[in-house]
Amino acid sequence: MTTDLPLLSNPRSERVRSVRSLGRRAVRERQRKFVVEGPQAVRELLQYAAPAALDLYLTHPAAARHTDIVALAEDLASGGDGGPGPGPGRGDGGLRVRLCTDEVLAAMTDTPHPQGMIAVATPTDVPLAEALAAVSRAGSANADKSGSTGATASHPFVVVLTNVRDPGNAGTVLRAADAFGSAAVLVSDASVDVYNPKVVRSTVGSLFHLPVSVGTPVPELLAACRDAGLRLFAADGSGETSLPDVDLSVPHAWVMGNEAWGLEPEVRDLCDEVVSIPIVRAESLNLAMAATVCLHASASAARS
């Protein structure tokens, strides 16, 4: 099918400018759209968040190389059974697939190598209550032990990002949350936009694998976690409790702070324990590394 499509070849077209403008947060928020770059992230979008996919732009060589993605896209474009129906913001009820030249693709993003493929999608985040419902589901999966495949099964846990500003760190935390079976990721209002192209790129698809909520102020976020029965662990180098001494065999939330200045005292005070990772030298773990260690510990506890 894709070989029949007209080739977009004008890097100065209105469409190209429109996609490129999604690099700016204000435009993303106004249009409720964002860009997903590269075959791996596009594949995960089409597989895990199909209703959100609006447009797929790809080069001929990329289409030839990634026939699995083309097949997925064609199924969605024809309104097939690839997803639960048209998503919000989709006019014609199907994914629009368009071939384009390398120049057009390069003009659409700031990425040096989008690897021949980008998609435009509507936001995939869910309301906070829905994200926290995923915690209850993970918990009840423990009760009957049926259909339990992930580490979330026995002791569900979530990650809370407060004031995280660096896109690479935020993306890596999302990736760790995905790898180690976090039930959800809850992002505060003062944190980096999860639809920032650098965040999307560094999650390598994890953004579409688990419920992510955005935009809630920190106090409300922590109150909602507490109401959902989660114990609140602040991850902070200054913590008096050492990670090996924490009982992770209860439903819990890891509360992560800003990469440079850590957690504010008032946020730490809202948590049940302030937990530090034992290290040989101070200041040697960044946010992404700390989150990786904490979430791995939660996953280990969930398995035991």
Next chain:
Amino acid sequence: MTTDLPLLSNPRSERVRSVRSLGRRAVRERQRKFVVEGPQAVRELLQYAAPAALDLYLTHPAAARHTDIVALAEDLASGGDGGPGPGPGRGDGGLRVRLCTDEVLAAMTDTPHPQGMIAVATPTDVPLAEALAAVSRAGSANADKSGSTGATASHPFVVVLTNVRDPGNAGTVLRAADAFGSAAVLVSDASVDVYNPKVVRSTVGSLFHLPVSVGTPVPELLAACRDAGLRLFAADGSGETSLPDVDLSVPHAWVMGNEAWGLEPEVRDLCDEVVSIPIVRAESLNLAMAATVCLHASASAARS
């Protein structure tokens, strides 16, 4: 003292071009010099690898802000007791300190924000035998338990980087090695240059905290580890042994492969065990995250 120094103000001078050329690996190798950017990394250089420091360039505001670094530098410049004497390549037996304008500093590096300060240094790596001697020292510290402060004390371990090409990943692995008390980091000949500005930047000083050896071919590197009594653990997503099942209470080496394609089969075959980290979804850990988890596990075993 620094206020008496002449101010370097010509961003097109021969000196500026010479420092800037150290951004290229061939020049670094020919001149045996590299650049250290930013106050934190410069401080660690002067504290932990003073004999390697040749030149310090800083702006007036940076000198005013970081008086501790200026004091360290003045001590070294006067040939004081701040280090074990002049290092190789230092003509006059002391660190040369020079004030410069923002424009000069910006012209010396590719970094958007060197934060008012860079240093030029000679390579700080050590011969492989010396790096492995650090393992024996860490091991013998266990025997008498005296003066043992780090996680390396009970069961020494090292990190081996084979074919790691991405500077950010390599820097983060060095940082994790430092944080979790690895006795040394051994970098193969086919890996990224540890003096690449991006590696130096992402180690945030860890490069100067522990013995690092570079340039040995992988088979020799692994043979030397084995001769030093280390058990060889290949870290690889395809590993049949799960991390929690590995006995880390023996001297060991973590062998890490390329960020994209992992470890070559022939390298895996040279190791004692191929170890994977249990995760909920495949392909969701990058090299730096995997190294962080493995080294944290080694540090935990060393403490227990």
